[in-house]
Amino acid sequence: MPAAAPHASLPLAALLGHAADAIEAVRGGTSLNVALARCPTDARPGTQALAFHALRWLGSAEVVRRMLAPKTPPPKVDALLLVALALLWPGGDPPYADHVLVDQAVAAARRRTPASASFINAVLRRFGRERDEIVATALDDPLARWNHPGWWLDRLRLDWPDEWQAIATADNAHPPMTLRVNARHGTAAAYVDRLADAGIAADAATGHAVRLQHPLPVTRLPGFAAGDVSVQDEAAQRAVELLLARPLAVGARVLDACAAPGGKTAQLLELADLDVLAIDRDGARLSRVDQTLHRLGLHARTLVADAGDPAAWWDGRQFDAILLDAPCSASGIVRRHPDVRWLRRASDLPALVAIQARLLDAMWPLLAAGGRLLYCTCSLFKAEGQAQIDAFLQRQGGAFIAASPPSPGHLLPLPDNRPTHPAPASSAVGDGFFLALIEKNRDSEHP
Numbered sequence: 001m002p003a004a005a006p007h008a009s010l011p012l013a014a015l016l017g018h019a020a021d022a023i024e025a026v027r028g029g030t031s032l033n034v035a036l037a038r039c040p041t042d043a044r045p046g047t048q049a050l051a052f053h054a055l056r057w058l059g060s061a062e063v064v065r066r067m068l069a070p071k072t073p074p075p076k077v078d079a080l081l082l083v084a085l086a087l088l089w090p091g092g093d094p095p096y097a098d099h100v101l102v103d104q105a106v107a108a109a110r111r112r113t114p115a116s117a118s119f120i121n122a123v124l125r126r127f128g129r130e131r132d133e134i135v136a137t138a139l140d141d142p143l144a145r146w147n148h149p150g151w152w153l154d155r156l157r158l159d160w161p162d163e164w165q166a167i168a169t170a171d172n173a174h175p176p177m178t179l180r181v182n183a184r185h186g187t188a189a190a191y192v193d194r195l196a197d198a199g200i201a202a203d204a205a206t207g208h209a210v211r212l213q214h215p216l217p218v219t220r221l222p223g224f225a226a227g228d229v230s231v232q233d234e235a236a237q238r239a240v241e242l243l244l245a246r247p248l249a250v251g252a253r254v255l256d257a258c259a260a261p262g263g264k265t266a267q268l269l270e271l272a273d274l275d276v277l278a279i280d281r282d283g284a285r286l287s288r289v290d291q292t293l294h295r296l297g298l299h300a301r302t303l304v305a306d307a308g309d310p311a312a313w314w315d316g317r318q319f320d321a322i323l324l325d326a327p328c329s330a331s332g333i334v335r336r337h338p339d340v341r342w343l344r345r346a347s348d349l350p351a352l353v354a355i356q357a358r359l360l361d362a363m364w365p366l367l368a369a370g371g372r373l374l375y376c377t378c379s380l381f382k383a384e385g386q387a388q389i390d391a392f393l394q395r396q397g398g399a400f401i402a403a404s405p406p407s408p409g410h411l412l413p414l415p416d417n418r419p420t421h422p423a424p425a426s427s428a429v430g431d432g433f434f435l436a437l438i439e440k441n442r443d444s445e446h447p
Contacts, residue, residue, distance in 0.1 A: 010043055012096065013107035016083060018043050019050035020112070024079035026055065032339035053095070054086040055338035056172045059147035061085035063138045068123050077116040080108060084124055090135060098128055147172060151346035152331070159382045163412060167380065167432075170413045175335040176429065177215035180232040180263070181208040182296060183270045191229060194222045207241055208270075209234045227296035232263045233336075235411050235430030236378070240267040242437050243323055243374040245405040251275050252320040256300075257307035257363060262289030264323060269298040276300035277319075279307060308355070308362045318368035326356045328377035328384045332413060332432020353383050360392045364399070370442040372402060376435045385410050385434030398441040407436045 018039050025035035032051060039047050054061070061082040072078060084105040088098060096104075102124045109117040127134060138144040146153055146168040156164035179202075181191045188204040195202045200220070201213040211234070218224050218231060248254070250273045256265045259278035268276055280286040283304045290302055305313040307324070329352055330340045360375065367373055375392075377384045386409055393399050401407055413432040 010046055011107075012100065012104040013111065015043060015046040015050055016080065016105055016108040017112050018047040019054060019083050020076070020080035020108070022047060022051040023054050023058070023083055024075050026051075026339045026342055027075070027079065029343065031343065032337070049095070050083065050087070052338055054083045055342065057086040057089045057091070057147055058082060058342060059143040059149075060089045060091070060138060063141045063144035064089070064127060064134060065123075067134060067138060068126060069119075073116065073119070074113070077109070077113050077120070080105065080112060080116075081120055081123060084120070085127065088124065088127060088131070090131065102128065148341050149344075152341055152344070155346075155349075155381055159380065160412070163414065166414055167412060170429065171334040171338075171341070173335055173429070175233070175431070177212045178205070178232065178234045178237075178430075179210040179212065179221070180230045180237055180267060180270075181210060182228050182230070183208050184297075185223070185226075185228045191222075198222050205234050207237060209237055225295065227298075230263060230266065230292070230296070232267070233333075233431045235332075235413075235433045236263065237267065238408070238411070238433070239323065239325065239374060239376045239435055240264050240271065242405060242407065242435055243321060243372065244268070244271050248272055248274060248320055253277070253317065255279070255319045255322045255363075255366065257322060257324045257359065258326060259289055259302070260285035262292040264325060265289055265300055266292050266296050266298055268323070269293070269300060270296070277303060279303045279305040279313070281306045308358050310362055310366055314366060318371070319366055320368055320371050322363050322367050322371070322373045324359060324363055324373060324375050326359050326375065326377050326384075328352055328356065328379040329381055330378055331380045331384075332378045332411075332434075335413065336431065349381065349383060353388060356384060356388050357391065360388070361395070364396055364440075367440050369398075369440055371440050373438045373440070374435065375438060376433060378431060378433055380410065380412065380432040382410070385436075389436045389438070392438075398443070399438050400441065402437040402439045405437065409436065410434050 022032060022035040026032055036044055036048055064085050065081055073081065084101060087096065087101055105124060106117050106121045109120045142150065142153060148168055156167055160167060181188050188208050188210050191210055192202050192204050203211050205211050221229055223229060252274055254268060254274045254276045256268065256276060256278040258280055259265050260280040260282060265276060265278045268274055278289050278300045286302055286304055293300060303313060329344055329349060330337060334341050363373060375389060379385060411430065411433040413429060415429055
């Protein structure tokens with residue numbers, strides 16, 4: 001029995017057309033968020049649902065398309081065909097019955113590229129007739145079996161030889177919707193009770209995290225507009241919790257580098273009375289930090305600035321703590337951003353690693369002796385995590401990993417989300433992250 005159709009108030013043919021536009025944009029190098037922003041507002045929820053599904057099974061769809069139509073169709077035709085094939089792929093819990101999907105895909109083709117309608121009809125109907133045989137053959141190709149680019153799988157095998165298959169499988173799962181309760185407004189347990197009163201099933205997790213049994217619009221969350229709660233993955237919440245596990249003094253100076261969109265900035269202020277400076281080089285994204293803080297009733301100084309160029313903005317006063325959530329491959333959050341694996345290239349990784357190293361070196365002189373720097377990335381790749389920190393510690397003689405609290409290192413998006421270093425583990429399937437808390441020797445000289 002097919003699952004309930006997502007946002008079926010609009011004709012499926014129209015949604016398929018918009019989803020095809022989004023997939024075409026992603027295959028051309030545009031992020032899904034940007035592609036969806038171009039979609040009509042009333043079509044956006046349904047289009048996003050279909051696009052997410054298509055991106056999770058895009059590798060399977062590409063292999064099948066090559067089998068059934070070896071000559072690559074024009075981009076607009078190919079994108080629609082790939083969306084439909086991904087929805088017909090048997091492992092993806094398709095939201096529509098096969099015959100409905102085929103009919104509506106053909107209708108979408110007649111509107112988008114009329115000359116391709118008969119071609120798309122023939123390919124999809126052949127797949128329906130011969131699906132078992134075609135799928136069995138397609139699964140011999142790693143792209144169809146794992147739905148990740150080959151270079152990505154190679155990197156996972158290298159870094160996680162025992163876990164890479166489980167990680168690749170987990171990347172296609174639907175992520176939980178996890179909330180962060182504003183510690184100034186209440187506890188996770190109390191908010192779970194509020195949700196229950198509203199008919200929303202949820203469980204308290206670690207710290208101030210709450211996991212919903214089913215995702216829903218934030219407008220339905222009690223107290224969201226009043227700043228009682230925010231959306232943030234449980235693994236992401238551990239960054240600020242680690243930085244503040246040993247309390248900072250009231251009014252301590254804290255720098256949140258690369259702060260947008262502001263979830264960690266807000267969490268810092270929810271948990272402690274701090275003097276926070278939040279910077280980001282992207283002014284448009286930094287404005288989201290201000291909006292988030294306003295909703296939560298919190299205040300931080302915000303500044304459009306490049307963390308890698310302190311000479312252009314730093315006033316010379318050192319910080320007691322620095323949070324560096326560095327730009328990365330985002331390989332740990334593929335469940336939430338399924339376009340990432342198709343947008344990234346193997347050549348991106350060395351450039352990102354170089355940026356991370358530059359930011360670490362630029363931040364270090366800004367940290368006071370005895371201060372702490374929390375380095376984190378939402379990446380599974382060791383080059384952006386443990387290897388990056390190992391190299392940094394070799395460069396900086398006065399830097400060392402804090403003994404207490406212990407840094408978890410790499411968190412994997414698996415059922416126990418286990419750390420690579422001893423630390424309290426979570427039972428939740430959180431995002432993939434790397435967290436390392438670095439301290440500065442008290443004898444270190446000021447710059």
